[in-house]
Structures are given as structure tokens and as C-alpha cells.
Amino acid sequence: MPLRTTPRRFAGATAAVATGLVCAPWAPSASAAAPEPSAAARHCVVDARSGQQSCFGTFTEAVERATGGRIADAPTTPGAAAAAKSFRAEAAQADVGARGDVIQGTFFDDKDFTGASLTISGPGLCEKDGWVNWQYDLDDDWKNRVSSVQPWGDCAIWLYPEPNLGGDRDGPFDENTADIGQMMNDRAQSIGFS
Numbered sequence: 001m002p003l004r005t006t007p008r009r010f011a012g013a014t015a016a017v018a019t020g021l022v023c024a025p026w027a028p029s030a031s032a033a034a035p036e037p038s039a040a041a042r043h044c045v046v047d048a049r050s051g052q053q054s055c056f057g058t059f060t061e062a063v064e065r066a067t068g069g070r071i072a073d074a075p076t077t078p079g080a081a082a083a084a085k086s087f088r089a090e091a092a093q094a095d096v097g098a099r100g101d102v103i104q105g106t107f108f109d110d111k112d113f114t115g116a117s118l119t120i121s122g123p124g125l126c127e128k129d130g131w132v133n134w135q136y137d138l139d140d141d142w143k144n145r146v147s148s149v150q151p152w153g154d155c156a157i158w159l160y161p162e163p164n165l166g167g168d169r170d171g172p173f174d175e176n177t178a179d180i181g182q183m184m185n186d187r188a189q190s191i192g193f194s
Contacts, residue, residue, distance in 0.1 A: 042055070042057070042115075042116045042117065043055065043056045043057070043058060043061070043062035043116070043119070044062065044116070044117065044118050044119070045062050045065045045066045045118075045120075045121060046118065046119070046120050046121065047101065047121050048104070048120055048121060048122040048123065048134070048136060049101070049122075049123055058076045058077075059074060059075065059076055059081060059117065060072075060073070060074045060075065060076050062119055063081070063103070066101075066103045066119045066121045074087060075087055077113075078108060078113040078114070078117050078150065079112060079113040079114060081150075082113050082150060082176045082178070101121045101122065101123060102121065102124060102125055102153040103119055103120070103121055103122075103152040103153055104120050104121065104122040104126070104134060104151075104152055104153045104155045104193045105119070105120050105149060105150065105151050105152055105153075105157050105191065105193060106118070106119045106149070106150040106152065107119075107120075107145075107146045107148075107149055107188075107191075108146065108148040108149070108150075109145050109146075109147060110147050110148065111147045111148050111178055111179045112148060112178045112179070113148050113150065113176070113178060114148075115147070116145075118138075118142055120136055120191070122134050122136075122193065124153070125153045125154045125155070126153060126155035126156070126193050126194055127154075128154060129194075131194060132158065132192035132193065133155075133193055134155075134192070134193040135164070135165055135190065135191070135192055135193075136190065136191045136193070137163045137164065137189065137190045137191075138188065138189055138190060138191065143188070143189045144186050144187055144188070144189065145186060145188075146159065146180065146184070146186070146188040147179065147180060147185050147186060148177060148178050148179060148180060149176075149177050149180060150176050150177075151174055151175070151176075151193075153193070155174075155193040155194065156172035156173060156174035156193070156194050157171055157172065157173040157174075157191060157192070157193060158170070158171035158172055158173075158191065158192035158193075158194065159173070159180065159184040159187075159188040159191060160188065160189060160190045160191070160192065161184065161187045161189055162189055162190065163189050163190050164190060165190050165192050166189075166190070168183075169192070170183045170184040171192075172194065
């Protein structure tokens with residue numbers, strides 16, 4: 001079942017004041033129809049600008065797509081990527097793509113970076129200014145599934161149990177986290193990148 005993801009942002013200053021968060025906008029566009037993944041295609045990449053999703057059989061292929069081909073030799077599994085210091089260093093130093101896209105985070109269905117994965121490629125690095133720089137609402141196919149996370153793009157990840165960064169948040173997850181803990185395990189519906 002394909003993901004239909006559409007990036008979202010807070011509407012106006014009222015929401016930002018009410019929540020104490022400011023999010024930079026991702027220009028919403030109509031979601032492109034995603035190809036139906038095969039049973040073996042378990043590693044998906046979503047372009048946060050267009051909502052376009054692509055799914056692959058290996059994590060290597062997903063990272064290559066998410067980085068616009070800049071990294072074509074990632075480990076074949078997310079667990080191996082998490083453990084490979086050389087890969088983490090390469091990914092951290094990868095130049096921002098021609099459109100400015102960077103991997104902001106990878107999310108896993110199971111603990112220890114296993115199961116299906118969803119990599120979100122966004123419009124830029126996080127600014128580390130104490131604010132949520134980017135917001136992303138998970139599609140129904142990924143709501144209440146996240147059990148482990150890998151932050152990228154100088155981002156820390158915040159998980160929320162409701163859309164639009166609603167409810168009590170958990171985080172920041174600013175390092176590879178093999179088990180996000182009971183508070184948000186299988187409960188995340190939206191993500192903040194800061």
C-alpha cells in the first residue's frame with residue numbers, strides 16, 4: 001500500500017504562538033501517486049516537498065535515491081548503517097543536493113533499526129536554533145508504527161502522538177536510537193525536525 005504523504009506547516013502566527021513552535025514552510029503540492037511497492041520493497045523514501053514516495057528492496061537503494069545519487073554505497077541494512085562510523089561520517093558530509101534536499105531522518109517499524117523503513121528527504125539542514133525547523137505529518141500507512149529512529153541533516157527528531165505536532169512530544173532524538181521507549185513506541189503521528 002503506497003504512502004500518500006503531503007508536507008504540512010503551521011497555518012499562521014496564531015498556531016506558532018499557541019504552541020511555541022515555529023516551522024519553516026515546505027511548499028505543499030499535490031501528492032504524486034506512488035508506485036505500489038512489491039512485498040520485497042520495504043525501504044521507502046519520501047520527498048517532503050512533493051510527497052513523492054519511492055520504495056526499494058534494500059536500504060542502499062533508498063539512501064541513493066534520498067541523496068540524489070551522492071551516496072551509492074550505503075550498507076544494505078539500516079542496522080549496518082547505524083553501526084558503520086565511516087558511513088555516518090560520509091552521510092554527514094554529503095553536500096546538499098542541487099535542489100537543496102537532505103535526508104532529515106529515517107524511521108523504522110521495529111526496534112534496532114529493523115523492519116520497514118521510511119526516510120524523509122527535506123528541503124535543508126536543521127538550524128539548531130532551539131525551534132522546530134521542519135514538520136512532517138505521517139500518512140496513515142506510517143502512523144503508530146515508529147519504534148526506532150536515525151536523525152540526519154543536523155536534525156534532532158521530536159515525535160508527537162497527534163497530527164500537526166499535537167499532544168505530548170518525546171525527544172529530542174539527536175542520535176541513532178534503537179528503541180524510542182514506551183512513551184511514543186508505535187504512537188507517532190507527526191514529526192518535528194529541529
